[in-house]
Amino acid sequence: MNEENFGSPQWNPLQEVIKPGDDAPQMDCNFHELLEKTNLRSIQDFYWSKESFEIKILDLRDFWLDQRPGEIGCRAKERVTWR
Numbered sequence: 635m636n637e638e639n640f641g642s643p644q645w646n647p648l649q650e651v652i653k654p655g656d657d658a659p660q661m662d663c664n665f666h667e668l669l670e671k672t673n674l675r676s677i678q679d680f681y682w683s684k685e686s687f688e689i690k691i692l693d694l695r696d697f698w699l700d701q702r703p704g705e706i707g708c709r710a711k712e713r714v715t716w717r
Contacts, residue, residue, distance in 0.1 A: 635680050647677060665693045 639645040651672050669675060674691055681687045 647680070661695065
């Protein structure tokens, strides 16, 4: 979370999560797994514990591929907020 630079112009709370050249979630990304692998919820916890400031994690894709055993489909997006 780059706590040593908190409040300064050098602060980059996502430096451990997003590396140069990283892409946004693709249509075939499992958003639940993405949250677990990147530990994005720790950003929510950090802001809440430091400033009582709520951060919402949004999946902004309009649609995604839905892969289930034996089938692949496409599904329209429901607006989902994580918290």
